[in-house]
Amino acid sequence: xxxxxxxRPAAGGPDLARLVPPRDDWLSLSSPSPLAACAxxxxxxxxxxxALSAAMAxxxxxxxxxxMAAGDAPVAAGPILDEAEFTQMNxxxxxxxxxxxxIIKSTRDVLKNSKQAIFALHRGDRTKAATxxxxxxxxxxxxxxxxxxxxxxRHGSFAGAAEEYAEARAYQYYLEHGKLITMRELxxxxxxxxxxGVIDLTGELMRYAVSRATERDVEGVRxxxxxxxxxxGQLIQFxxxxxxxxxxxxxxxxxxxxxxxxxxxxxxxxxxxxTAPSGELDKEPPAAAADDQ
Numbered sequence: 165x166x167x168x169x170x171x172r173p174a175a176g177g178p179d180l181a182r183l184v185p186p187r188d189d190w191l192s193l194s195s196p197s198p199l200a201a202c203a204x205x206x207x208x209x210x211x212x213x214x215a216l217s218a219a220m221a222x223x224x225x226x227x228x229x230x231x232m233a234a235g236d237a238p239v240a241a242g243p244i245l246d247e248a249e250f251t252q253m254n255x256x257x258x259x260x261x262x263x264x265x266x267i268i269k270s271t272r273d274v275l276k277n278s279k280q281a282i283f284a285l286h287r288g289d290r291t292k293a294a295t296x297x298x299x300x301x302x303x304x305x306x307x308x309x310x311x312x313x314x315x316x317x318r319h320g321s322f323a324g325a326a327e328e329y330a331e332a333r334a335y336q337y338y339l340e341h342g343k344l345i346t347m348r349e350l351x352x353x354x355x356x357x358x359x360x361g362v363i364d365l366t367g368e369l370m371r372y373a374v375s376r377a378t379e380r381d382v383e384g385v386r387x388x389x390x391x392x393x394x395x396x397g398q399l400i401q402f403x404x405x406x407x408x409x410x411x412x413x414x415x416x417x418x419x420x421x422x423x424x425x426x427x428x429x430x431x432x433x434x435x436x437x438x439t440a441p442s443g444e445l446d447k448e449p450p451a452a453a454a455d456d457q
Contacts, residue, residue, distance in 0.1 A: 263310055267317050270307055274300045274325035278332040282368060285335055286375075293336055300329050301351075308352050318354075326353050330361025335368045344391060356409065363399070363412040366392045366419040377426050385430060389423040396420055 277300035284293040304326060311318040330353045337345035344365075347358040369388040376384035396416045404410035 260314065263314060264317060267307060267310065268321045270303055271321040271325040274304050275328050277303075278325070278328040281332040282335060285332075285339060286368075286371065290336070290339070293332070297329070297333055297336065300325075300332075304329060304352055323357055326357040327360040327364070329353065330358050331364040331368065334362055334365045335372075338365070338369070338391070339372075342387060344395065359399075359402075359409055360412055362395060363409070363416060366395065366416050370419040370422050373423055373426055377430055380430070380433070382427070382430050382434070385423065385426050389420070389427060392416065392420050392423060 277296040281293040281296040281300070284290070284296065304322075307322060311322050330350055333350060334345045337343075337349075344362060347353060347355065350358060353361070369392055373385040373388040376388075399413055399416065402409075402413075404413055
């Protein structure tokens with residue numbers, strides 16, 4: 165319409181051809197050319213970076229906010245790190261590893277002797293069991309200063325060997341005195357090791373009771389059941405949470421149930437209602453079997 169008006173000037177009016185630009189110039193002002201629209205544009209972050217670089221180039225004294233906040237790092241007068249300190253830490257770690265390897269190797273003998281002592285006690289060889297346990301005690305006491313100095317070395321191999329020693333010594337003590345050994349009498353065994361050992365003792369008492377049942381020793385089986393029941397009554401007040409002691413504690417229930425079965429079947433045998441205990445007594449609990457291995 166404007167272009168047509170430019171070709172038809174009104175009478176006495178201004179010449180619109182001079183005011184309105186030509187069609188080509190007018191189109192170029194109203195919309196970009198197709199080539200300009202298709203040209204790729206740099207991302208906004210890159211454009212801002214270019215603008216910042218240009219501004220800093222034009223003004224060398226202008227710095228970024230991060231540079232202004234951090235400040236210029238001073239030039240170190242001496243070495244940039246303490247090499248002697250790293251050397252000392254490396255030597256300490258090597259010494260710790262040597263102690264750990266020594267603990268692992270030495271506690272193998274304590275663990276092996278304790279297991280062999282339990283086996284000897286079940287076989288009735290108390291003299292051999294006493295010799296094995298005395299040797300295990302001597303080797304454990306020799307390691308005690310090291311694990312007392314480095315408390316983290318006590319967990320693992322030493323704790324496992326001490327727990328096995330507590331079980332063997334408690335079983336030996338029961339066979340000799342008919343009661344449970346105290347933690348004080350075990351000298352180097354701590355609380356968790358003692359608890360783990362006496363819980364495992366219930367499995368040995370159950371096996372001992374089965375052997376006494378074959379001899380029709382009702383009183384011997386009853387004494388074993390009384391100790392396991394008393395121990396379970398004491399441990400029920402503990403909050404073991406989810407850990408090794410919790411899993412061990414659950415085995416007491418099985419051992420107690422088996423002892424009750426032995427006593428019940430012995431009463432039936434004595435009453436003449438059955439001639440021998442059932443094969444139920446020969447079954448082994450999964451947890452106890454895994455511990456023996």
